[in-house]
Amino acid sequence: MSDRLAIHGGTPVRTAPFPALRKWDYEELREILDVFDTGITGRYGGRKVTAFETAFAQAYGVPHAVASTSGTAAIHVALGMLNPEPGSEIITAPITDLGTITPILFQQCLPVFADVDPTTFAVTPESVEAQITARTAAVILVHLFGTPCDTDGVMAVARQRGLTVIEDCSQCHWTRLRGRLSGTIGHIGVFSLQSSKHMTTGEGGMTITADPAFAERGAFFQDKGWARSGTGPRAYRFLAPNYRMPELSGAVGLAQLRKLPGVVQHRRALGERLTAALRGVDGILPQRLVEGAEHSYWKYGFTVTREAPWAPGAFAKALQAEGIPCGFGYIGKPIFECAESCWRRETLGTSGLPYTLPGVRDVRYDESTCPGARDLLSRLIYLDIHEAMAPRDIDDIASAIHKVATGLHAEA
Numbered sequence: 001m002s003d004r005l006a007i008h009g010g011t012p013v014r015t016a017p018f019p020a021l022r023k024w025d026y027e028e029l030r031e032i033l034d035v036f037d038t039g040i041t042g043r044y045g046g047r048k049v050t051a052f053e054t055a056f057a058q059a060y061g062v063p064h065a066v067a068s069t070s071g072t073a074a075i076h077v078a079l080g081m082l083n084p085e086p087g088s089e090i091i092t093a094p095i096t097d098l099g100t101i102t103p104i105l106f107q108q109c110l111p112v113f114a115d116v117d118p119t120t121f122a123v124t125p126e127s128v129e130a131q132i133t134a135r136t137a138a139v140i141l142v143h144l145f146g147t148p149c150d151t152d153g154v155m156a157v158a159r160q161r162g163l164t165v166i167e168d169c170s171q172c173h174w175t176r177l178r179g180r181l182s183g184t185i186g187h188i189g190v191f192s193l194q195s196s197k198h199m200t201t202g203e204g205g206m207t208i209t210a211d212p213a214f215a216e217r218g219a220f221f222q223d224k225g226w227a228r229s230g231t232g233p234r235a236y237r238f239l240a241p242n243y244r245m246p247e248l249s250g251a252v253g254l255a256q257l258r259k260l261p262g263v264v265q266h267r268r269a270l271g272e273r274l275t276a277a278l279r280g281v282d283g284i285l286p287q288r289l290v291e292g293a294e295h296s297y298w299k300y301g302f303t304v305t306r307e308a309p310w311a312p313g314a315f316a317k318a319l320q321a322e323g324i325p326c327g328f329g330y331i332g333k334p335i336f337e338c339a340e341s342c343w344r345r346e347t348l349g350t351s352g353l354p355y356t357l358p359g360v361r362d363v364r365y366d367e368s369t370c371p372g373a374r375d376l377l378s379r380l381i382y383l384d385i386h387e388a389m390a391p392r393d394i395d396d397i398a399s400a401i402h403k404v405a406t407g408l409h410a411e412a
């Protein structure tokens with residue numbers, strides 16, 4: 001390996017492509033064939049979605065799980081369980097997918113953003129507490145990249161203030177905090193089953209809870225509020241969308257759930273190997289884990305330190321040139337700046353709802369909102385590590401990061 005950086009014409013550390021990730025195999029196909037045998041494709045009348053919900057709840061050790069069509073839908077189901085008053089404030093994280101935010105607005109509630117610690121990438125009990133007002137109804141935590149926030153700390157705050165805590169575990173499947181699985185510590189846990197996630201039904205979502213009243217509302221919410229009672233006049237108990245998961249997805253979910261612990265174990269071993277190999281590299285800092293937290297590495301994230309004598313973007317470019325696919329800045333800006341629905345309040349028609357509801361606070365999202373998140377995004381580099389990779393792939397990534405850090409230091 002030459003010491004000259006590939007970006008300056010040196011030989012890249014890695015020239016072979018990384019192994020492709022293929023999530024489904026004949027185990028999923030066998031479950032799908034069962035659906036073909038029954039001929040029942042919708043969730044009512046079929047058995048797979050119900051079996052998937054039962055298996056998911058059992059695996060997580062909670063009594064209730066509600067399947068749906070996406071992570072966004074699963075968060076909407078969680079809010080449907082809670083049924084907050086329009087105009088309520090929901091505290092959440094500024095670095096997330098828009099799927100965390102859209103359901104808040106659809107329920108006519110206002111997203112309010114707690115800042116993140118740029119070392120853990122997570123909101124803190126203190127940053128959440130600082131955003132609580134008399135109108136706060138709930139907190140949606142986002143366990144970014146695969147490792148949980150201090151959910152226990154947030155729960156302690158939430159208990160004092162009578163708030164519901166929803167854990168958005170879309171990026172954080174099968175990951176424990178102090179021995180408890182993320183998604184089971186808050187009142188409600190939510191999972192995206194979209195294709196990039198630890199387990200996937202292609203698209204899909206799951207909402208779990210130990211609360212029977214939440215579970216009952218959630219089951220209705222994913223089915224238009226329909227109180228199904230066989231024949232006769234229909235009854236719809238409350239306003240709700242159709243997020244019913246199809247049987248084919250439920251079938252795939254059953255097989256994926258069986259693989260989940262192995263997938264996460266493999267990713268964790270690789271992630272820990274990379275972190276160990278990066279110890280002592282000047283100028284970069286891997287995502288710090290909250291005390292007692294595991295990591296399941298949906299993404300491997302690290303920051304370029306403020307002291308590093310190079311621009312974070314230049315580091316990412318140099319790493320890509322070494323044959324290591326990586327991204328810089330993740331969503332680029334805090335999520336409220338990415339979304340016209342927040343930033344310009346372009347929601348339903350020209351109404352500006354829910355921001356124009358009587359009595360709501362003038363929630364502003366401006367340049368001063370969430371400085372920690374802005375700082376993090378300006379220095380954040382992330383890459384994929386996954387279960388099709390082997391330790392030697394990780395060793396190449398580590399070598400490339402070492403090489404780039406050393407090379408850029410020498411140039412500075």
Ligand SMILES: Cc1ncc(COP(=O)(O)O)c(C=O)c1O
Binds near residue numbers: 099
């Ligand atoms: C943290 C987080 N929340 C919510 C979502 C929304 O999930 P979906 O894309 O399945 O609707 C995602 C998807 O990437 C996510 O990463």
